Amino acid sequence: MNPHKATILIADDDDDIRLALELLLMAESYKIIEASNAKEVIVQAGRYQPDLILLDMNFSRDTTSGQEGLDILSQLKPYNIPVILMTAWGSIELAVNGVKQGASDFIEKPWNKIKLLNSIKQQLSFARLKDEHQGYRQLLAQEDSKPWVCQSKSMANIEQLVNQIAPTDANVLILGENGTGKSLLAERIHQLSNRQSSPLITVNMAAIPENLFESELFGHQKGAFTDAKQNRVGRFQLADKGSLFFDEIGSLPLSLQPKLLRVLETGQYEVLGASQTQTTNVRLISATNADLNQLVANNEFRQDLLYRLNTLVITIPPLRERLEDIQPLAENFITQFCVKYHKGNLVLNQDAIEKLKQHNWPGNIRELSHSIERAVLLATSLEISAQQLLLDIADTGSNAMVLQPLEQAERQLIEKAMSVSSGQVIEAAKLLDISRNALYRRLEKFDIKYES
Numbered sequence: 001m002n003p004h005k006a007t008i009l010i011a012d013d014d015d016d017i018r019l020a021l022e023l024l025l026m027a028e029s030y031k032i033i034e035a036s037n038a039k040e041v042i043v044q045a046g047r048y049q050p051d052l053i054l055l056d057m058n059f060s061r062d063t064t065s066g067q068e069g070l071d072i073l074s075q076l077k078p079y080n081i082p083v084i085l086m087t088a089w090g091s092i093e094l095a096v097n098g099v100k101q102g103a104s105d106f107i108e109k110p111w112n113k114i115k116l117l118n119s120i121k122q123q124l125s126f127a128r129l130k131d132e133h134q135g136y137r138q139l140l141a142q143e144d145s146k147p148w149v150c151q152s153k154s155m156a157n158i159e160q161l162v163n164q165i166a167p168t169d170a171n172v173l174i175l176g177e178n179g180t181g182k183s184l185l186a187e188r189i190h191q192l193s194n195r196q197s198s199p200l201i202t203v204n205m206a207a208i209p210e211n212l213f214e215s216e217l218f219g220h221q222k223g224a225f226t227d228a229k230q231n232r233v234g235r236f237q238l239a240d241k242g243s244l245f246f247d248e249i250g251s252l253p254l255s256l257q258p259k260l261l262r263v264l265e266t267g268q269y270e271v272l273g274a275s276q277t278q279t280t281n282v283r284l285i286s287a288t289n290a291d292l293n294q295l296v297a298n299n300e301f302r303q304d305l306l307y308r309l310n311t312l313v314i315t316i317p318p319l320r321e322r323l324e325d326i327q328p329l330a331e332n333f334i335t336q337f338c339v340k341y342h343k344g345n346l347v348l349n350q351d352a353i354e355k356l357k358q359h360n361w362p363g364n365i366r367e368l369s370h371s372i373e374r375a376v377l378l379a380t381s382l383e384i385s386a387q388q389l390l391l392d393i394a395d396t397g398s399n400a401m402v403l404q405p406l407e408q409a410e411r412q413l414i415e416k417a418m419s420v421s422s423g424q425v426i427e428a429a430k431l432l433d434i435s436r437n438a439l440y441r442r443l444e445k446f447d448i449k450y451e452s
């Protein structure tokens with residue numbers, strides 16, 4: 001398919017906009033079909049199977065939520081047609097949501113012609129590649145394989161330790177703040193162990209209702225209790241010859257701890273409703289961000305249970321304490337998200353790298369991944385700048401935020417956005433995800449200086 005002969009569906013309720021787009025795209029020899037309401041978009045997509053759809057986010061004129069666009073987007077999913085969202089000025093957040101939910105790209109109205117044509121060209125050639133080349137599938141598959149970064153000294157030490165202990169059957173307790181990579185490390189230990197060909201079964205201890213705990217872990221037989229309509233296989237049996245990962249072990253209620261302790265001490269358990277005793281053959285890996293020693297001191301966690309779990313302890317340091325890992329991690333995420341969102345090869349500029357190293361990362365690697373995902377989505381050139389990382393705004397988020405009168409907080413956020421965007425009202429409004437006029441009104445109200 002020659003991309004210039006491609007058929008494009010223009011979906012917008014505004015006649016003038018459809019006409020303007022039609023003229024622009026016909027001049028580039030695209031074939032055009034149109035839809036002026038939500039229902040028509042789906043009908044036209046089904047009838048003509050266009051190569052690409054330009055989709056407005058808000059069909060009814062009085063709405064700006066974009067929910068309608070997102071609904072249509074989800075209905076278009078089965079067609080597997082690239083969709084470029086057209087968003088009203090200042091609704092970046094909405095566009096980002098749309099792309100996360102499957103749109104290929106977004107373009108702001110009023111559009112920049114060159115940008116729009118480039119995006120169309122790029123999405124059409126990606127779609128072609130996807131259809132034609134097996135290689136592309138391999139590239140997509142890379143998305144699923146998770147790279148392991150251990151550049152810093154502390155992570156290199158952990159890596160060495162993991163290589164040593166993974167093949168043993170010793171129980172491992174992984175400690176670390178949220179998002180430091182505990183779950184990924186548990187997977188890694190399993191993969192490097194002699195049990196890799198058997199399953200790794202995860203049990204989130206915070207998520208099991210108290211009354212189902214035994215049934216989840218040990219299984220039950222039909223009729224063992226009122227709701228036991230079928231036999232159920234427990235997690236210990238599912239993980240047989242493999243590994244069992246107890247995530248968030250610190251959240252296990254005290255009342256349930258003896259039930260777990262018994263099986264860890266004796267290696268034996270009974271399926272609920274059955275008389276035969278089973279013997280476990282699992283390797284235990286646990287993880288928590290809680291201070292288990294403190295929990296023991298507070299009588300919230302049993303010491304004897306802790307001793308069963310912590311044969312080996314690995315503490316993953318927070319990201320702010322391993323600066324050498326930040327850049328390679330960020331680059332990995334960039335590669336990953338560029339593939340996912342069909343972007344070219346983006347790079348971080350020097351300021352962005354510095355900014356990443358200065359940030360405190362309360363959410364650790366997960367926060368870094370979200371920040372990079374956003375920056376990739378918002379990138380307008382091949383370089384990601386410090387500003388696009390939006391870390392200054394994030395700083396005023398949950399961690400740094402103190403309770404204060406709402407109006408005062410609003411003023412602070414606006415001042416911060418203005419400062420991050422060097423006084424550019426348009427940029428600041430984007431960061432705050434409000435319209436330019438809404439920001440002007442507030443600047444006046446709080447008597448904040450700006451360049452008109």
Ligand SMILES: Nc1ncnc2c1ncn2[C@@H]1O[C@H](COP(=O)(O)OP(=O)(O)OP(=O)(O)O)[C@@H](O)[C@H]1O
Nearest residue numbers: 146147148149177178179180181182183184365366
């Ligand atoms: N060393 C690493 N190299 C590359 N990516 C990593 C590394 N460690 C963690 N990640 C990535 O960071 C993200 C968070 O990791 P993970 O979910 O394992 O953290 P966690 O400590 O289990 O978080 P939580 O406390 O919320 O359970 C994941 O996307 C993971 O793939």
Ligand SMILES: [Mg+2]
Nearest residue numbers: 182183184247
């Ligand atoms: Mg986890």
